[in-house]
Amino acid sequence: xxxxxxxxxxxxxxxxxxxxxxxxxxxxxxxxxxxxxxxxxxxxxxxxxxxxxxxxxxxxxxxxxxxxxxxxxxxxxxxxxxxxxxxxxxxxxxxxxxxxxxxxxxxxxxxxxxxxxxxxxxxxxxxxxxxxxxxxxxxxxxxxxxxxxxxxxxxxxxxxxxxxxxxxxxxxxxxxxxxxxxx
Amino acid sequence: xxxxxxxxxxxxxxxxxxxxxxxxxxxxxxxxxxxxxxxxxxxxxxxxxxxxxxxxxxxxxxxxxxxxxxxxxxxxxxxxxxxxxxxxxxxxxxxxxxxxxxxxxxxxxxxxxxxxxxxxxxxxxxxxxxxxxxxxxxxxxxxxxxxxxxxxxxxxxxxxxxxxxxxxxxxxxxxxxxxxxxxxxxxxxxxxxxxxxxxxxxxxxxxxxxxxxxxxxxxxxxxxxxxxxxxxxxxxxxxxxxxxxxxxxxxxxxxxxxxxxxxxxxxxxxxxxxxxxxxxxxxxxxxxxxxxxxxxxxxxxxxxxxxxxxxxxxxxxxxxxx
Ligand code: FES
Numbered sequence: 033x034x035x036x037x038x039x040x041x042x043x044x045x046x047x048x049x050x051x052x053x054x055x056x057x058x059x060x061x062x063x064x065x066x067x068x069x070x071x072x073x074x075x076x077x078x079x080x081x082x083x084x085x086x087x088x089x090x091x092x093x094x095x096x097x098x099x100x101x102x103x104x105x106x107x108x109x110x111x112x113x114x115x116x117x118x119x120x121x122x123x124x125x126x127x128x129x130x131x132x133x134x135x136x137x138x139x140x141x142x143x144x145x146x147x148x149x150x151x152x153x154x155x156x157x158x159x160x161x162x163x164x165x166x167x168x169x170x171x172x173x174x175x176x177x178x179x180x181x182x183x184x185x186x187x188x189x190x191x192x193x194x195x196x197x198x199x200x201x202x203x204x205x206x207x208x209x210x211x212x213x214x215x
Numbered sequence: 216x217x218x219x220x221x222x223x224x225x226x227x228x229x230x231x232x233x234x235x236x237x238x239x240x241x242x243x244x245x246x247x248x249x250x251x252x253x254x255x256x257x258x259x260x261x262x263x264x265x266x267x268x269x270x271x272x273x274x275x276x277x278x279x280x281x282x283x284x285x286x287x288x289x290x291x292x293x294x295x296x297x298x299x300x301x302x303x304x305x306x307x308x309x310x311x312x313x314x315x316x317x318x319x320x321x322x323x324x325x326x327x328x329x330x331x332x333x334x335x336x337x338x339x340x341x342x343x344x345x346x347x348x349x350x351x352x353x354x355x356x357x358x359x360x361x362x363x364x365x366x367x368x369x370x371x372x373x374x375x376x377x378x379x380x381x382x383x384x385x386x387x388x389x390x391x392x393x394x395x396x397x398x399x400x401x402x403x404x405x406x407x408x409x410x411x412x413x414x415x416x417x418x419x420x421x422x423x424x425x426x427x428x429x430x431x432x433x434x435x436x437x438x439x440x441x442x443x444x445x446x447x448x449x450x451x452x453x454x455x456x457x458x459x460x461x462x463x464x465x466x467x468x469x470x471x472x473x474x475x476x477x478x479x480x481x482x483x484x485x486x487x488x489x490x491x492x493x494x495x496x497x498x499x500x501x502x503x504x505x506x507x508x509x510x511x512x513x514x515x516x517x518x519x520x521x522x523x524x525x526x527x528x529x530x531x532x533x534x535x536x537x
Contacts, residue, residue: 055434057431057432057433057434058433058434059406059433059434109410111409112409112410113406113407113408113409113410114405114408114409114410114411114412114433114435114439115406115408115433115434115435117434137410137411138332138333138334138410138411138412139410139411139436140437140438140439141436141438142436142437142438143434143436
């Protein structure tokens, strides 16, 4: 019951993406991306096809638009068995959208694996006006909704697949820090 | 007046019938008020005041699933299988209880509720393990849920309700009588299940293991499989424990559980399932080596904790943080 205490200054809610392993005991293997530009995913697919045969491997190209994604995934996975392993590649926000949609469709979190994000671009959620912005690469970022200059934090909402942004210069709006690239 | 959900209920046994060669069903009615509705999969703990083989007074407490319709608060029903190796509980129910008797039960508690967001519910029952599902079925039907029940038993001993279930549910239930050579093919069954299926299993250890193994082979995610696995505590060697705070010594007989022995000497330990799964009775283990028989603690926790409802001592004595 005693766990050693480790000091870790990373923001706990920021997801970490470890190496993804093929789970070949699962009957059906599914590879999801928005377009075919993930070399790693393609490699995994090829390797998997060699191991379990092409019948048990499925490559899905799924739209990044949330509404389209929901219908596409519902149709594409309707006939899949419970024992399915799913691998997702793409931008971070895309992967979380796919994951959340799949969970709503009845898959368990532990059967969905996400590869390392393909870019450092973040989805950003303005905590002042709730505007959601895509493809944010630098902090601070001017909110496209309320115009507030937002500090892009490392706090991540898994449900929204988004980082949160808070006003960086609420005290003195004339203070404009130099933009830094996000990692 | 209806009874509240924290105090024990006094109930009268209003009907007893045999529902299989070794299974007897009891219908219970509240005597100081109406019983509470419950949720599917709930159980109650029945107190059974009897005596040991040596003639010592002793109260057994066993958990039994409620098998009546959860919305029917006029009566509760439980079914008790006569266990070959019973420590007394099931023998008491089978030989000492008659219609008109008063029993004391706890309010319903639930450790095996259905997962309502599942798109399909696959229920797998073995023998007397059919009981929790008897309360699932009316609710699943009312909700218009997609479900299937697979029920295996030995017709010479168990198989309660098989005929009526088949009549009521038609295709949604499959029965397998092992004594008639019928076998439930777990691997085949699990392989066919569609996305969004949750699996619920209740029955003998052999069935649970079968499901566990086949599910692991197919790569089923653990969170989709729900086990009802409380088992009555098994006997063992006698031992004694010492309470850290008072130095009091409590002897545990071969056929009683540590929890029962503690209760008999006036020590109150919170408990819910009395079968090593709920975690309520967790007690600090200060010294000595335990023989862990629960399904709750992980290996790390086992160094410093014990579940007295099922676990015993490996060493001659234990010191408990009580
Ligand atoms: S009472 Fe539930 S684990 Fe002991």
